[in-house]
Amino acid sequence: MTHVFHRNPKQQLEFAVRGEGIRLFDQNGKGYIDASGGAAVSCLGHGHPAVIQAIKNQLDQVAYAHSSFFTTQVCEDLADFLAERAPGDLDHVYFVSGGSEAVEAALKLARQYFVEAGQPQRRHFIARRQSYHGNTLGALAIGGNAWRREPFLPILVPAHHVSPCYAYRDQLPSETEEQYAERLAQELDQKIRELGPENVAAFVAETVVGATAGALAPVKTYLQRIRRVCDQHGVLLILDEVMSGMGRTGHLFACAEDGIVPDIITIAKGLGAGYQPIGAMIASSRIYDAIVAGSGFFQHGHTYMGHATACAAALAVQRVIEQDGLLANVLARGEQLRGELRSALAAHPNVGDVRGRGLFVGVEFVGDKAAKSPLDPALKTHARLKKQAMQNGLMMYPMGGTIDGVLGDHVLLAPPFICTAQDISEIVARFVDTV
Numbered sequence: 530m531t532h533v534f535h536r537n538p539k540q541q542l543e544f545a546v547r548g549e550g551i552r553l554f555d556q557n558g559k560g561y562i563d564a565s566g567g568a569a570v571s572c573l574g575h576g577h578p579a580v581i582q583a584i585k586n587q588l589d590q591v592a593y594a595h596s597s598f599f600t601t602q603v604c605e606d607l608a609d610f611l612a613e614r615a616p617g618d619l620d621h622v623y624f625v626s627g628g629s630e631a632v633e634a635a636l637k638l639a640r641q642y643f644v645e646a647g648q649p650q651r652r653h654f655i656a657r658r659q660s661y662h663g664n665t666l667g668a669l670a671i672g673g674n675a676w677r678r679e680p681f682l683p684i685l686v687p688a689h690h691v692s693p694c695y696a697y698r699d700q701l702p703s704e705t706e707e708q709y710a711e712r713l714a715q716e717l718d719q720k721i722r723e724l725g726p727e728n729v730a731a732f733v734a735e736t737v738v739g740a741t742a743g744a745l746a747p748v749k750t751y752l753q754r755i756r757r758v759c760d761q762h763g764v765l766l767i768l769d770e771v772m773s774g775m776g777r778t779g780h781l782f783a784c785a786e787d788g789i790v791p792d793i794i795t796i797a798k799g800l801g802a803g804y805q806p807i808g809a810m811i812a813s814s815r816i817y818d819a820i821v822a823g824s825g826f827f828q829h830g831h832t833y834m835g836h837a838t839a840c841a842a843a844l845a846v847q848r849v850i851e852q853d854g855l856l857a858n859v860l861a862r863g864e865q866l867r868g869e870l871r872s873a874l875a876a877h878p879n880v881g882d883v884r885g886r887g888l889f890v891g892v893e894f895v896g897d898k899a900a901k902s903p904l905d906p907a908l909k910t911h912a913r914l915k916k917q918a919m920q921n922g923l924m925m926y927p928m929g930g931t932i933d934g935v936l937g938d939h940v941l942l943a944p945p946f947i948c949t950a951q952d953i954s955e956i957v958a959r960f961v962d963t964v
């Protein structure tokens with residue numbers, strides 16, 4: 530019997546006792562290649578000496594000082610680091626402890642912004658089906674997994690959902706990428722008009738969809754068109770880069786590749802890379818200035834905001850990534866990973882799509898490749914793959930289940946940015962053995 534409540538009691542887990550580079554080791558000394566970075570978290574792998582040293586140094590100085598009494602140099606430096614590199618005027622960094630808290634803060638900031646702008650009726654949020662934004666009540670409300678929301682529906686904020694940008698399944702053979710992107714932009718436009726633009730606060734989307742759709746990147750021009758629709762209706766654009774941000778796609782901020790600047794962006798996972806829990810919500814100057822000129826401050830807060838040790842870890846992680854030029858490796862190794870998976874799995878009867886950006890890679894399984902029909906749920910592919918992968922010493926992130934009628938059986942690979950070409954080939958070999 531375990532007293533740990535946070536996992537499924539039926540789940541039998543080994544103990545993680547040591548981490549080194551791209552591997553974790555269990556109590557029996559068995560090594561596992563962390564090809565998913567946990568859940569796209571561990572971008573520097575495990576046991577990185579520079580990060581460990583930075584954490585120790587911070588602990589020797591001050592582990593934690595409540596943000597209403599003090600700031601710390603590492604907190605200021607990390608905010609500067611992010612603001613200098615974030616797109617456009619995303620200059621105001623609000624530190625929290627994780628992804629859901631970052632999304633929650635973004636939703637509340639959008640709401641407060643409109644209350645202070647004299648538009649308090651703007652209270653509706655629009656997001657996309659097949660998306661995940663976290664498990665707190667606000668984040669859950671906008672998430673696209675209907676089954677996750679179901680038991681909590683009566684206590685959720687008003688949220689509405691439009692189609693995700695899912696070219697593999699939804700782009701028509703007769704459509705160009707631009708036409709497909711335009712169709713989706715029109716769907717959002719239509720939804721805003723239905724609700725009345727004066728009632729809509731924000732549109733929320735993952736730049737590249739992670740857990741629910743397996744590294745699903747938007748087609749070219751999609752986000753630009755979405756940005757335009759939001760602007761036309763005075764609706765804020767919130768991009769959730771909790772999974773896809775912090776270099777995972779080969780760009781520190783994934784949306785840089787799409788050439789747009791959201792009003793608010795959320796980051797977490799890769800920010801502290803698992804060495805400490807930390808996330809952030811970054812707001813544009815337009816929003817920040819309006820709040821400061823209005824009531825003066827954002828009515829929100831958590832005990833661990835700007836936690837000194839967490840900031841020290843994150844700053845060390847981000848400096849290593851930059852100083853070691855790891856984003857170039859993310860791009861090169863990502864190409865290699867997709868290329869090797871595609872050739873090794875070309876003849877696999879159920880591999881429908883291999884996709885992604887950088888070291889954010891998804892493999893979608895289908896019942897029939899031509900029809901792109903869903904896998905038979907009776908095969909329990911999701912559970913079988915996870916078990917087999919662990920037996921093969923491979924951590925990968927299978928997600929599945931019926932999502933708005935589509936069986937989303939897919940696997941996410943998000944290996945550490947420090948992977949060598951040889952590591953990638955080893956991951957592919959173990960993956961092929963598993964599936």
Ligand code: PMP
Pocket residue numbers: 568627628629630632661662663664735739740769770771772773797798
């Ligand atoms: N947004 C996205 C896109 C995520 O992938 C996740 C976590 N999978 C979250 C938000 C929530 O983050 P956390 O689990 O740290 O609360």
